Amino acid sequence: MKAADYRSFLSTHRVMLAPMAGVSDPAFRQLCAEQGASLAFTEMVSAKGLSYANERTAHLVDLYDGEALVGVQIFGHEPQTMADQAKWIEQELGERLAVIDINMGCPVKKIAGKGDGAALIKDLSLAAQITSAVAQAVQVPVTVKTRRGFYDGEETCVDFAHIAQESGAAAIALHGRFATQMYRGRADWDCIARTKAAAAIPVIGNGDVFSAEDACALFDQTGCDAILIARGAQGNPWIFAQISAALKSNQTPNLNELPFPSxxxxxxxxxxxxxxxxxxxxxxxxxxxxxxxxxxxxxxxxxxxxxxxxxxxxxxxxxxxxxxxxxxxxxxxxxx
Ligand SMILES: Cc1cc2nc3c(=O)[nH]c(=O)nc-3n(C[C@H](O)[C@H](O)[C@H](O)COP(=O)(O)O)c2cc1C
Incomplete structure (x- = not known):
């Protein structure tokens, strides 16, 4: 798929499994896809680790038999390493690679503390260089996944979306919490709406979708193009079937008619x-x-x-x- 086709791809792939380290492995991606996830992302993969041809890292880009399309998320902070490894992933996965996502939102210390993940929210110039280097290195769409801002109360996502689109990102995925907030409080969906209103590229909403009702509300309240689900899918791949049924019914979901497992x-x-x-x-x-x-x-x-x-x-x-x-x-x- 070419970067320019991603908007149209998202219009038919609206509900996706988010990257989750330690969770989104091939087995879990398969179960979510069977329940209707439109696309599933791998756990984040270290670009630096891949560049050392580290087997423990390389297995993170393994697909299950029959996985026709996958999103691969990479993290790091060296533009050239990120670009080289994105290229390697593209060659390795060929047609099965739908998109490369760059992690610019992970707040955990062992990632952000090394200048990766959410640390890039604080360095817009480096975030732009990385996005542009990766987007130029591969044919597939490149997206960035980020948060509302880094420090509590300092919202930067609209500026971030502008930088991302100018640097060649095909879409931005946005978790409506600040990095320093970790998972405290509720995700703010208004910042997703603000970003959607301001950005020319598609916006993928993320944060606190635990049911089909939540998914419909996130689409309605923000106008976002697609959504990513993480914790709501843990132990619950059926969430994708439920959301798909609710979106098809095109009205407030009738809970009694959704496919709940015994x-x-x-x-x-x-x-x-x-x-x-x-x-x-x-x-x-x-x-x-x-x-x-x-x-x-x-x-x-x-x-x-x-x-x-x-x-x-x-x-x-x-x-x-x-x-x-x-x-x-x-x-x-x-x-x-
Ligand atoms: C166990 C776990 C692992 C995660 N790993 C990643 C990751 O590798 N890359 C990433 O961008 N986000 C990661 N996240 C964040 C999620 O993708 C998502 O942005 C966040 O959980 C908010 O969505 P939710 O409310 O649907 O859980 C992880 C979240 C969890 C709970």
Whole structure:
């Protein structure tokens, strides 16, 4: 896809899985895509790490069989390294690469403290150089994902969007919180609306979408072109099917008509997730400990199950824990 085609791509790919370090691996992307995510982003990948041909980093750009399109997010602060590695990713993934996103919003110390991620919000000139170097190095669209501003109360996203578009970004993704805010308070969607009103490039809204109602409200209140969902998809790939149904109905979603999974379906999805992780890389099943806790949230017996998950290291261990939870549930149903 060419950068100029991204606006039209977004008009049919409106609800996407956000990049999440430690979460958005191929197994999770597959489950979200099967539930209707229009596009899924990889976890952020270090451009510097890739440049050292570090295997641990290179595996982050692995796709699952059948993954026709993916968004890859890179982070770093050296324009040339970022451009070189974006080019390498494009060559490696070919037609399967939809977009390269540059992380300019991650506030965690080990990223922003080194001048990467959200630190770039404080250095607009470097942010512009990076965007322009990457956009010139590849054919695919290049986007930047950022936050409302760096310091609490100092909103800079409208200026940031102007810089991004002048530097060749095909879209800007905006999480409506300041970097220093981390996840405190609510995401401010008005700043997304302000950015949308001011920017010539598409704006992708992000922050606090936990239901189909939230998604419809974010589109309505901001006029954004597409949305990214992160925490709302954890243990809940169905959120994409629910949003897709709500957007199709083109009115306030009727909660009774949305595809909500039963407790048993949630447990079976968790089981499938564990097996997908195992098939790719047996060691990565350890990631399932946190995923499993998300899947079973609110299910009767979840507290005991969480205790079991924390001792699981293989797909078989998880099978046993899920079986125990299912058996607890069926006993409860007999009792009622
Ligand atoms: C576990 C986790 C990992 C994340 N990793 C990344 C990342 O690698 N790159 C990035 O740009 N944002 C990352 N984020 C931020 C999300 O993409 C998103 O911007 C933020 O969570 C707000 O969206 P939400 O309210 O839908 O969760 C991460 C968030 C979480 C919860």
């Amino acid at each position: 407790f048993e379906e949630r447990i079976e999805m968790a089981r499938l997730h564990a097996h997908l992780l195992h098939e790719r890389e047996p060691r990565s099943v350890l990631r399932m400990r946190k995923h499993a806790c998300w899947y079973v949230k609110g299910i009767p017996g979840a507290a005991a199950a969480r205790g079991m998950f924390n001792t699981c290291s293989t797909a078989e261990d998880f099978d046993k824990a899920f079986d125990a939870l299912l058996s607890h549930l069926s006993q409860q149903e007999v009792g009622t």
